[in-house]
Amino acid sequence: DAGITQSPRYKITETGRQVTLMCHQTWSHSYMFWYRQDLGHGLRLIYYSAAADITDKGEVPDGYVVSRSKTENFPLTLESATRSQTSVYFCASSDPGLAGGETQYFGPGTRLLVL
Amino acid sequence: ELKVEQNPLFLSMQEGKNYTIYCNYSTTSDRLYWYRQDPGKSLESLFVLLSNGAVKQEGRLMASLDTKARLSTLHITAAVHDLSATYFCAVALPIGNQFYFGTGTSLTVIP
Numbered sequence: 001d002a003g004i005t006q007s008p009r010y011k012i013t014e015t016g017r018q019v020t021l022m023c024h025q026t027w028s029h030s031y032m033f034w035y036r037q038d039l040g041h042g043l044r045l046i047y048y049s050a051a052a053d054i055t056d057k058g059e060v061p062d063g064y065v066v067s068r069s070k071t072e073n074f075p076l077t078l079e080s081a082t083r084s085q086t087s088v089y090f091c092a093s094s095d096p097g098l099a100g101g102e103t104q105y106f107g108p109g110t111r112l113l114v115l
Numbered sequence: 116e117l118k119v120e121q122n123p124l125f126l127s128m129q130e131g132k133n134y135t136i137y138c139n140y141s142t143t144s145d146r147l148y149w150y151r152q153d154p155g156k157s158l159e160s161l162f163v164l165l166s167n168g169a170v171k172q173e174g175r176l177m178a179s180l181d182t183k184a185r186l187s188t189l190h191i192t193a194a195v196h197d198l199s200a201t202y203f204c205a206v207a208l209p210i211g212n213q214f215y216f217g218t219g220t221s222l223t224v225i226p
Contacts, residue, residue, distance in 0.1 A: 033214075042219050043205075045213060045214070045215075048213060090157065103160040104160075104214060106157045106158040106159075107157060
């Protein structure tokens with residue numbers, strides 16, 4: 001029962017480079033989310049997806065790109081990394097069902113440092 | 116945009132004492148979630164509150180929701196060291212599945 005996994009767990013990159021963070025879930029949840037966590041801001045939503053091939057912007061989408069060709073995968077790409085994108089990135093998934101209200105389940109996180 | 120405020124941001128309390136963390140939000144919603152995060156770890160779901168007056172309890176933690184006041188509380192009873200962590204509340208919009216998180220309450224329980 002793998003649940004939700006993220007890779008890499010740690011990443012150091014340089015300003016201007018492209019970086020892709022991977023997220024994989026084994027529950028077949030319809031919804032998937034990307035958050036960033038920074039001191040003083042809690043968690044902020046970057047992008048989310050309601051199903052394969054359906055994505056939408058969250059609070060802080062600038063500088064990020066997502067895709068979702070398969071239900072189980074939701075990669076996040078930083079097209080040209082900047083120092084302000086140094087953060088801890090969490091992927092989450094949920095399956096609201098007919099009644100809604102289901103909690104979100106979080107991956108272990110990716111710690112990204114942009115030099 | 117939905118705004119979620121938690122207070123206090125930092126809480127240091129002695130073992131055996133009681134305390135309450137507050138979560139206020141700015142827009143009508145009847146879906147409120149509490150999470151726990153240990154240092155360097157991911158978020159763990161604690162409670163799901165889906166209606167006005169909902170109350171959930173697990174061990175020394177009890178969460179409640181007052182949708183009319185747009186307020187949720189997380190009450191800690193007879194704190195123990197193992198409860199030291201950061202606690203987040205999150206609110207979902209009435210439509211859709213986007214969550215808005217509070218900034219978190221960092222709790223330290225002192226022996």
